[in-house]
Amino acid sequence: MFGFVLRRVALIVPTFVGVTLLAFALIHLIPGDPVENLSGERGMDPERRARLLHEFGLDRPLAVQYASYVGQVLRGDLGSSLTTHESVAREFATLFPATVELAFFALLFAVVVGLPAGILAAVKRNTAADYTVMGLSLTGYSMPIFWWALLLILFFSVQLGWTPVSGRIAVQYDVPMTTGFMLIDTLRAGDMAAFRSALSHLILPTIALGTIPLAVIARMTRSSMLEVLREDYVRAARAKGLPRWRVIVVHALRNALIPVITVVGLQVGLLLSGAILTETIFSWPGVGNWLIHGVQSRDYPVVQGGILLIAAIVITVNLIVDMLYGVINPRIRHA
């Protein structure tokens, strides 16, 4: 196990180089100019323009810019935003809890609904239940997030008035942010009304962001379960006269979970990218919303730093998932 972890950690080095290079190249490849972006129709005083280019280090050759960026990152400095002049790391740290909170609930929603739905579809194969689950999950999977999110807002918030439209909490609650997680902070403040408000603000974004992972998990669980249910040991368990639920949950599900867990792990990357759209529409003050604005204003340090930090998180989560296999199925051992 230790060797396995060590080898995976060693892989981080080339991944880091790849991610920084890719983020750097992509943001520089798209047309646009961060300094030009700071002015509108008026245009910019040439002297101010030259000063800004110099202070941002954008007057140097690209290779030099990249090298100095990597050096800076290795020293633990992600630079400052070109628009707000705030430290990228600090902005990320302020906004990241909101994204984690949303992604956590979206994943929870996807697993809590997706897993039983997949099991149900597998057990009741070729029945109305199966077709319903599979039909809905295909629909969910094909749904463009922004459209789905707007639909949810228009129906639940505007038509029915059940949920708030957007934001993390109603504006009348000014809860001191200590952890950055709204649910925790409202509980710490002991304000139940604020907690309920925060919870109600989570509902629609959770559904919007969780729908695609839910569909993926449901389909994966179904196919994996179907395979396992055909195995000899399942037939043997049944023949022994074990109760049906015990065969499904203990004998079949545990083995069917391995590919499902891989998929759940991969969803983390998907959730963070899906958060970009979801957060923009729901005015959710997280890193997705921040990153898309960074791209629009060609805020190079924000985009590069944001992508790097998100990549680091995805890599870590996948490493943890790989280690979890061994826990779920002791037959898998990491040499």
Place this chain on the structure above:
Amino acid sequence: MPTPDQFRLRAGALAALALSALVAAPALAKGTLVYCSEGSPEGFQPQFFSTGTTFDAVSVPMFNRLVEFEIGTTNIVPALAESWTVSPDGKTYTFKLRKGVKFHSNANFKPSRDFNADDVLFSWYRMADDNHPFHKFTAGQTYAYFDDMGMKNIVDKVEKIDDYTVRYALKRPEAPFLADMAMDFASILSKEYFEAMLKKGTPNAADVYPIGTGPFEFVSYQKDATIRYKAFDKHWKGRPKIDNLVYSITRDATARYAKLKTGECHVMAFPKPADLDEMRKDPQLTIQQKEGLNIGYVAFNVEKKPFDNKLVRQALNLATNKEAILKAVYQGNGQVAKNPIPPILWGYNNAVQDYPYDPVKAKQLLAQAGYANGFEMDLWYLPVTRPYNPDGKRMAELIQADWEKIGVKAKLITYEWAEYRKRSKTGEQAAMMFGWSGDNGDPDNFFVPLLGCEAVKGGGNVARWCNKPFEDLIIKAAQTPKQVDRAKLYEQAQVIVKEEAPWITIAHSVRFDPLRKEVLGYKMDATAHHYFNNVDLAKQP
């Protein structure tokens, strides 16, 4: 293991919790107005930045200028200066300052004195003097408007005559100077506050936690979520009627509209033109509208053939059906432009005759210019929606079809928005769509940056048109003290622009601010800011 009954109980409790969460939020605290704004400010400092979003969040609610625009007009009225005099040569402006104006306070700062001349000099020299101790703290911090408007070339020095008198000495007579002083970048900061923060070793704090003299005090900011303000009890014009002001930052226009409908906000910024009709039908909403202080136009690069020929420019003017553009692109929310400045601006020449839509005459002019069979050209169109032009592509297609009728084949081209502006400055364009939103209500603010000879060098004059008689008029107008005399000069200048036709003046758009019925006393601003100084909320039943 829970028994089935216990399980049912727990499930029931969970469902109840979920339901109670679904119940709509309780009504807002009395006197809290929520404004759904379109984005986060770049920072809380009125001098560094140049976007309307930042001004709306910083200089508008929290700061004052020596003089200001009367809300809803571009009339200049006294603010922190009670009165002012201009020397006969137009080069010296003396301001008498208002007494008893209080600054805000916060946890780290309690002002010990009222606003005075020291604050005026501090605010100015922080921008103007490179060696000022507060001039520069961080990389990338620049004084956007001060630099871009070339204030250094206009103002020679600012002097304190006594505690309540300051004198601005200009390098040349400059009549628009007073209007410049009403702009956001000329907001007055507290010298005492900055010095106190420097003493504490946190000079940056003064730019992050703003202290001004404006109607609202800063409370808190959660990035990309909310900005909170409270009414400033000691505001020199009297306390605002509402107690709290909250900006709920909502980038998506559809979500802003939805929040307005559900009552999560009272006023929203920048509605989508497509939503306006539905908004008008909603009995809970009011739509205010105001003629925009703007112009959308197509500029011909007069340095390039065949646009160096006036007849060609006139022919293309005649061949463009503006009424059709107004209907299709602006959906009626605008008016056809015949001058480079909008009719709400003083100095507008209503006697100017616009080119009618007349393809036959256009063809004649083209033949006269030696292009009987037309020609091929590039037409650049706007890649983004701008206040003065909701849909550049659609406009380009209509123009292309119009010109086709007189044999001119336009190839439509565009670039990413920053790239578009950058390229336009190099003179690469043959003809391009562009526009302008005025920010100080002086005609000079349109003519000089857009059509003046200096602006050819700077790149703001994308027609690259430099006309001696026109230039003489606008320079003379800038140096003439009296508004009535200036207006006459600008009127003449507009006649020349129409005749020479460096542009096709397309439209002045109309702006809209949707708000809920319970909002009282809201007035739209001429320069597209959002003021809540005089707003009140009706008591809800």
